[in-house]
Amino acid sequence: MTQAAEDSLAMPEPEESGLVRTLNSMGTMTPAPDIFSRAFIDFAPKAPGRCLDIGAAYGVATLPALRGGASIIANDIDERHLKILLNRVPPEQRSRLELAPGEFPDRIDFPAGSLGAVLICRVMHFFDGPRIERAAAKAMEWLAPGGKVFVVGESPFIGTAKAFFPTYESRQKAGNPWPGVVENVAAHDPKRAGSLPGLFHLLDERVLGRVFTAAGFEIERLELFPRPDYPADIRLDGRESVGLIAVKK
Numbered sequence: 064m065t066q067a068a069e070d071s072l073a074m075p076e077p078e079e080s081g082l083v084r085t086l087n088s089m090g091t092m093t094p095a096p097d098i099f100s101r102a103f104i105d106f107a108p109k110a111p112g113r114c115l116d117i118g119a120a121y122g123v124a125t126l127p128a129l130r131g132g133a134s135i136i137a138n139d140i141d142e143r144h145l146k147i148l149l150n151r152v153p154p155e156q157r158s159r160l161e162l163a164p165g166e167f168p169d170r171i172d173f174p175a176g177s178l179g180a181v182l183i184c185r186v187m188h189f190f191d192g193p194r195i196e197r198a199a200a201k202a203m204e205w206l207a208p209g210g211k212v213f214v215v216g217e218s219p220f221i222g223t224a225k226a227f228f229p230t231y232e233s234r235q236k237a238g239n240p241w242p243g244v245v246e247n248v249a250a251h252d253p254k255r256a257g258s259l260p261g262l263f264h265l266l267d268e269r270v271l272g273r274v275f276t277a278a279g280f281e282i283e284r285l286e287l288f289p290r291p292d293y294p295a296d297i298r299l300d301g302r303e304s305v306g307l308i309a310v311k312k
């Protein structure tokens with residue numbers, strides 16, 4: 064990227080809802096951290112190592128974590144997001160920030176046992192099942208004992224997935240290990256299909272609990288939670304997102 068192109072990078076104006084679109088059509092960044100991201104932000108300064116924010120976008124979690132005194136590695140598949148993020152960080156906090164662009168989990172790496180916490184917020188719902196399993200295994204490898212992983216994803220209980228719900232239920236009854244894979248995003252959310260990747264994977268407690276337990280984590284907290292700040296068509300009944308906190312013993 065030329066210096067001029069880099070200088071012209073700016074965070075897009077927020078939508079009416081406060082959500083900010085990504086530059087690579089990978090959904091939006093939320094205007095404020097959700098309850099599980101907040102738990103990561105609170106844990107980060109006392110974590111047993113540096114903390115990794117996967118899919119950090121423009122810094123919704125990284126910025127408050129740095130403000131709280133943590134050392135953060137901000138990752139994103141789109142380096143432009145990280146350049147914008149860096150410009151949003153006060154100069155005196157930049158020595159505690161490292162930028163690590165690259166595709167998680169397959170194209171970034173960290174020394175085993177070197178991280179204190181990993182946040183994967185609103186990124187895993189773009190992964191197929193095997194990639195979710197590789198992500199959990201990488202988090203387990205990279206974390207130090209006592210380190211924690213924090214995960215947030217969209218659940219099947221969102222207003223825009225009503226038409227998909229019978230498929231989800233019947234797959235679940237049939238024992239499908241990945242009942243929430245939406246192959247046809249355009250049918251699921253025609254309004255936003257253009258700003259989403261081709262695969263969307265609605266996640267629930269059963270899937271996250273199974274995958275992270277199999278990777279060796281002890282689950283501390285796992286629940287569906289409400290997104291009162293989401294646009295009205297995405298909100299449903301207070302179960303719009305799923306969150307997990309798990310510890311490496």
Ligand SMILES: C[S@@+](CC[C@H](N)C(=O)[O-])C[C@H]1O[C@@H](n2cnc3c(N)ncnc32)[C@H](O)[C@@H]1O
Binds near residue numbers: 117120
């Ligand atoms: C929906 S946004 C979420 C941003 C923020 N974490 C939040 O909670 O609002 C997804 C972000 O993850 C990034 N991303 C998507 N797939 C990724 C991957 N495999 N590895 C790293 N970053 C990824 C996108 O570029 C985008 O910035």
